[in-house]
Amino acid sequence: MRTPLVLHAERLTKRYGRRTALTDCDLKIPRGRVVGLVGPNGAGKSTLLQLACGLIAPTSGTLSVLGSRPAANAAHLARVGFVAQDTPVYASFSVADHLKMGAWLNPSWDAALAKRRIAEVGLDPAQKAGRLSGGQRAQLAMAIAAAKRPELLIFDEPAAALDPLARKGFMRSLVEFVGELGASAVLSSHLLSDVEQVCDYLVVLCDSRIQVAGPVPDLLASHHRIVGDPARTPAGVEVIWAEHGHTVVRGEAAAPDRTAAPDTEPVTLEELVLAYMSRAAGTVAASRGDAAVSR
Numbered sequence: 001m002r003t004p005l006v007l008h009a010e011r012l013t014k015r016y017g018r019r020t021a022l023t024d025c026d027l028k029i030p031r032g033r034v035v036g037l038v039g040p041n042g043a044g045k046s047t048l049l050q051l052a053c054g055l056i057a058p059t060s061g062t063l064s065v066l067g068s069r070p071a072a073n074a075a076h077l078a079r080v081g082f083v084a085q086d087t088p089v090y091a092s093f094s095v096a097d098h099l100k101m102g103a104w105l106n107p108s109w110d111a112a113l114a115k116r117r118i119a120e121v122g123l124d125p126a127q128k129a130g131r132l133s134g135g136q137r138a139q140l141a142m143a144i145a146a147a148k149r150p151e152l153l154i155f156d157e158p159a160a161a162l163d164p165l166a167r168k169g170f171m172r173s174l175v176e177f178v179g180e181l182g183a184s185a186v187l188s189s190h191l192l193s194d195v196e197q198v199c200d201y202l203v204v205l206c207d208s209r210i211q212v213a214g215p216v217p218d219l220l221a222s223h224h225r226i227v228g229d230p231a232r233t234p235a236g237v238e239v240i241w242a243e244h245g246h247t248v249v250r251g252e253a254a255a256p257d258r259t260a261a262p263d264t265e266p267v268t269l270e271e272l273v274l275a276y277m278s279r280a281a282g283t284v285a286a287s288r289g290d291a292a293v294s295r
């Protein structure tokens, strides 16, 4: 039976020497989601994704990917597609060479899908990869990862180098493509606008720890903003962060009941993420302009 989880971490910890990149992370990510992994620089996002791909090993704790140890064997490797940060390609190889290499390396290679995808995004098969723009390189890397027909696609900041318009187009094509494959996807980003555009599941990682994780609609339903005196925060809710007369809270007791809590408002995804980031930073909340998560 297929495991219902694409990623399952228990007390997952990764240290590089004395630096701890992940601390006691517990995570259960169900299949069929497009997951946004967000957090500031150095939060541990790439480390988590590299662990999921089997490129590095945990210091302690466990992580299973599609029910097995990451990169457990060749068959398992074929079930996971990875697009690394900066979408590395072989500069002197043409687009067509990349597809040939993909076919040679991957037993489950879907040559028709790769070829169609390359045509759809307007890439010239004869073009040397070193001459592609950042956006074209990202599209090539995504086509290669997807032509393996993986069950899980992992993207480490796939669109970071792209201008806003190219990024929007790339993210849209990413989610369409993942849907067409019937795959799950996990993508890291510190651009919240990317995540809002395509993700239906959110993981906030700050300072090596998972702050919150869950389906986006559930997170938005279970968090609220209380306007005014923080002392008026209803009992039984968890205060995530308070500043400038706005308190972001989690808990059913804060559901917008106009009689009991007349100044309770819904939160946006940005407010929710910034509240967890500010709490993790333990400092005065960053204003929208200087936050590490930017739009």
Ligand SMILES: Nc1ncnc2c1ncn2[C@@H]1O[C@H](COP(=O)(O)OP(=O)(O)OP(=O)(O)O)[C@@H](O)[C@H]1O
Pocket: 016, 019, 020, 021, 039, 040, 041, 042, 043, 044, 045, 046, 047, 048, 190
């Ligand atoms: N190979 C390494 N050796 C030593 N320290 C590392 C190594 N890789 C990452 N780190 C450290 O681990 C922490 C987490 O890094 P990681 O790259 O996972 O964060 P990130 O959230 O992906 O950051 P960014 O958004 O800047 O890419 C950082 O403090 C980083 O300096």
